[in-house]
Amino acid sequence: MRKYFLIIVNMWDEIFTYRLSFAMWRLRNVFQLLTIYFLWASLIPKQSVLFGYSQSLMLTYVIGTSFLSAVILSTRTYEIGDNINSGNLSALLLKPINYFGYWFAKDIGDKLVNISFSLVELFLLFFLLRPPLFLQTDIVPLLFFIITICLGILLYFCIGSLLGMIGFWSPEVWAPRFIFFILIGFFAGILFPLDIFPKPIFNILQLLPFPYLLFFPLKVYLGQLSMPEILKGISISVIWIFSLTYIMVLVWRKGLRMYTAYGN
Amino acid sequence: MVISVSNLSKYYTTHKKDAGLLGSIKSFIARKYETIKAVENISFTIGEGELVGFIGPNGAGKTTTLKCLSGLLYPTSGRVSVLGFTPYERNHTFLKQISLVMGQKNQLWWDLPVIESIQLQKEIYSITDEKYKKTLSELTELLEIADLLSVQVKKLSLGQRMKCELLAAIIHTPRVLFLDEPTIGLDVVMQKKLREFIKEYNKHYMATIMLTSHYMKDVEALCKRVIIINHGTLLYDGQLSDLVKKHAPYKIIKVILDKYIDPKKLAPLSEVLYFSYPELVLRVSQKNIGKVATKILDKFPVENITIEDPDIEQVIREVFTKQKR
Numbered sequence: 001m002r003k004y005f006l007i008i009v010n011m012w013d014e015i016f017t018y019r020l021s022f023a024m025w026r027l028r029n030v031f032q033l034l035t036i037y038f039l040w041a042s043l044i045p046k047q048s049v050l051f052g053y054s055q056s057l058m059l060t061y062v063i064g065t066s067f068l069s070a071v072i073l074s075t076r077t078y079e080i081g082d083n084i085n086s087g088n089l090s091a092l093l094l095k096p097i098n099y100f101g102y103w104f105a106k107d108i109g110d111k112l113v114n115i116s117f118s119l120v121e122l123f124l125l126f127f128l129l130r131p132p133l134f135l136q137t138d139i140v141p142l143l144f145f146i147i148t149i150c151l152g153i154l155l156y157f158c159i160g161s162l163l164g165m166i167g168f169w170s171p172e173v174w175a176p177r178f179i180f181f182i183l184i185g186f187f188a189g190i191l192f193p194l195d196i197f198p199k200p201i202f203n204i205l206q207l208l209p210f211p212y213l214l215f216f217p218l219k220v221y222l223g224q225l226s227m228p229e230i231l232k233g234i235s236i237s238v239i240w241i242f243s244l245t246y247i248m249v250l251v252w253r254k255g256l257r258m259y260t261a262y263g264n
Numbered sequence: 265m266v267i268s269v270s271n272l273s274k275y276y277t278t279h280k281k282d283a284g285l286l287g288s289i290k291s292f293i294a295r296k297y298e299t300i301k302a303v304e305n306i307s308f309t310i311g312e313g314e315l316v317g318f319i320g321p322n323g324a325g326k327t328t329t330l331k332c333l334s335g336l337l338y339p340t341s342g343r344v345s346v347l348g349f350t351p352y353e354r355n356h357t358f359l360k361q362i363s364l365v366m367g368q369k370n371q372l373w374w375d376l377p378v379i380e381s382i383q384l385q386k387e388i389y390s391i392t393d394e395k396y397k398k399t400l401s402e403l404t405e406l407l408e409i410a411d412l413l414s415v416q417v418k419k420l421s422l423g424q425r426m427k428c429e430l431l432a433a434i435i436h437t438p439r440v441l442f443l444d445e446p447t448i449g450l451d452v453v454m455q456k457k458l459r460e461f462i463k464e465y466n467k468h469y470m471a472t473i474m475l476t477s478h479y480m481k482d483v484e485a486l487c488k489r490v491i492i493i494n495h496g497t498l499l500y501d502g503q504l505s506d507l508v509k510k511h512a513p514y515k516i517i518k519v520i521l522d523k524y525i526d527p528k529k530l531a532p533l534s535e536v537l538y539f540s541y542p543e544l545v546l547r548v549s550q551k552n553i554g555k556v557a558t559k560i561l562d563k564f565p566v567e568n569i570t571i572e573d574p575d576i577e578q579v580i581r582e583v584f585t586k587q588k589r
Contacts, residue, residue: 003387010373010380017375017416090336091371094364096356097388257338 003097004105011076011109026117033066033121036191037131046132051196056132057222058193063122063131064218065190070118072152072213073184076106080164081173084259099252100161107157134222141223144230148217151237155209158244159184165248168255189215209244212237265345266440266472267310267333272342274303274328302328304496305342310474315466317487317504318476319580325496326476327366330442333474334364346440360389363438367445370429372417378428379413382435389436396435402468403431406461423454430458434465441465443475447482459485480577494584504576511583512574515553519544522565533559542567547574 015022040062044055053061080103083089092099125131136142163180167173185191187210194205194215205211216233219225225233277297303325310316320326331337332344335351335358344351349358372381386396404410407427412420420428426446434441443462447455459482466473466486477483483490483504490507492500500507517534521542530536530546534556538545548556553571560566 003384006380006384006387010376010384013380014373014375088369088371090331090364090366091369093336093354094334094359094362095388096359 004101007102007105008109008112011106012113015110015113022113022117026114026121029066029069029118030121033062033125036062037129040192041131051193053193056134057224059131060134060222061193061218063125063133064221065214067115067118067122068149068152068214068217069190070114071111071149072156072217073188073190074107074111074114075156075160076110077103077157077160077164078173078177079103079106080161081167081177084165084167084255085171085173089259093256100248103161104157107153107160111153136221136223138223141220144234145217145221148212148220148234148237151234151241152213152217154241155237155244156213158241158248159209161248162244162251165251165255168251168258184210184213187211188213189218193219195219206233207236209237209240212240265309266312266314266347267308267474268343268345269309269329269333270307270343272303272306272329272332272344273301273340274325274332274337275340276300276302301496303332303493306493306496306498307342308491308498308501310472312472313466313470314489315463315473315475315487317483317490318474318493319480319483319490320476320493321584324494326493327444328496329493330364330444330474330476334362334442335359336364360436361438362440362442363433363436364442365430365433365444365446367426367448370417370425372425372429372432374417377414377416378409378420378431381417381432382413385432385435391436399435399437403435406464407431408457423450426450426454427458430461437469437471439469439471441471441473443473443477445477446475447477447479455479455482462486480580484576492580492583499583507583508573508576508579511586512579513550514547514574515550516572516574517546517548517553517557517560518570518572519546519560519564519566520568522567525564 037059040058041055044050044053044058046055048055050058083092092102126133136145159180163177164173166176187194187205187208189211194211195202197205212233216237220230220233277299306325306329318326318329328337332339333346333351335354338352347358347361349355351358372378373384382400385391391399404413407430409424409427409431412424412428417425417428426449430446446462447458450458462473462475463486465471475482475486488503488505490500490502490504491498492507516537521544524541527536527539527544530539530544533546534549534552535547536544537547546556557569557571560569
């Protein structure tokens with residue numbers, strides 16, 4: 001286990017050698033958060049309700065997505081594609097280590113840095129804006145909130161790895177990732193809660209894996225879901241995780257067979 | 265036998281693509297495949313503690329063979345066994361006992377001090393603290409890199425980085441070591457040091473080493489036995505000294521002349537390889553060497569004369585050209 005811990009630590013150190021670009025990345029997130037925050041703050045005046053959300057619920061949702069983005073949507077899986085294309089994957093293949101474990105540990109390292117920054121940002125935000133936040137005090141939703149976050153992390157790892165493995169077939173791993181990044185952001189509910197959509201669309205969206213990255217955990221936190229709804233959501237994300245893991249392993253095997261260590 | 269390869273073949277299928285956008289579209293619709301025979305029907309065995317040179321021009325199939333041996337590639341056909349394992353299964357017990365060092369690939373974490381990557385290797389290979397300390401001090405001393413360990417990888421020079429890469433690759437003291445162009449891009453002094461290190465490692469750890477290099481100096485200095493391949497097929501497997509005897513049963517006589525002479529007079533003596541007054545180079549068969557040398561000294565105004573073994577690079581070049589014919 002210590003090796004995975006060391007990978008996490010190394011990842012942390014590596015990010016800090018690029019402090020400035022990381023700080024810029026965080027700054028971008030803060031601006032995005034502020035934009036959405038003020039948009040919703042002005043759309044929903046105090047004491048009024050829009051799309052079933054009061055101002056405090058909506059602002060909690062918006063701030064929540066910012067935090068959960070750091071927890072769930074931060075990843076290093078794009079390195080898989082780079083690794084394949086540079087041929088440096090070879091070195092990894094020759095080590096007695098589980099490859100997915102290796103990348104997952106890198107993911108965790110990346111997440112930890114993002115989470116710590118996000119916490120500082122949010123602390124400053126509370127201090128300056130004093131938003132009317134909704135604090136969940138009931139232990140049951142909180143417990144499910146943690147479970148859904150873990151599922152979201154796994155789900156995003158599967159999606160990210162699959163995108164990285166495009167590298168086996170094409171050197172252009174960035175274009176699909178970029179498109180996906182935008183799509184995921186949108187369908188995961190980074191801009192607004194997905195239940196604002198008309199019911200039929202929302203129902204279809206719920207069958208996709210994306211809502212379970214941000215929207216679903218936050219709804220659980222806000223206590224707006226009934227127990228059957230929570231269980232249904234968890235089941236759908238678990239099914240997605242299992243099927244994507246299965247696909248991931250298949251694609252990995254097929255890709256590896258093709259991998260003929262480019263370059264040298 | 266530590267390594268045994270029988271009838272190994274590795275073919276690559278690549279799709280052919282014409283240049284330009286139109287070519288891309290065409291290859292997308294109707295793909296033409298092409299088979300490249302990187303390695304064809306190669307067999308050899310290597311025993312414990314041997315240090316074998318693996319020679320061939322670019323694209324001969326050296327790296328492909330090493331990749332098959334270390335488990336990076338599935339062989340198209342044939343059997344490969346290393347330490348009793350089938351490499352491409354990449355069994356962890358197997359991986360813990362081998363290492364492949366590719367001169368142009370890196371595995372160190374670029375932005376971190378060297379030691380961080382080495383420590384990670386320690387954990388990945390589950391090396392005990394005691395053994396790690398011992399090997400680390402031994403290897404850093406041999407490689408003379410003790411003061412580099414705390415330097416960021418990106419700040420190292422090529423030679424320094426190469427040595428650190430090597431350290432990372434062998435910190436688990438592999439029993440079998442595949443070195444692919446370990447001295448590439450290094451200056452002469454560094455090449456020599458690295459060579460000495462490889463020799464020392466081979467002796468000290470009784471490791472089996474297979475080494476490819478473009479520099480014949482590397483091979484000459486390190487390997488008694490060589491395996492030569494070209495176009496994927498095996499040309500020679502045996503002692504380096506036998507190769508010279510077999511393919512170059514001659515010596516080179518180099519003469520510095522005092523006065524100009526007509527080169528035609530030399531023709532009956534032996535084959536003139538090069539003549540540009542005052543330098544004269546002759547190729548003389550092994551058995552005539554004494555006779556020819558005496559004659560030259562007798563009949564020509566000689567300032568200096570030397571008798572040398574043929575250049576090993578020349579010999580190997582001849583082996584390759586003979587194959588073409």
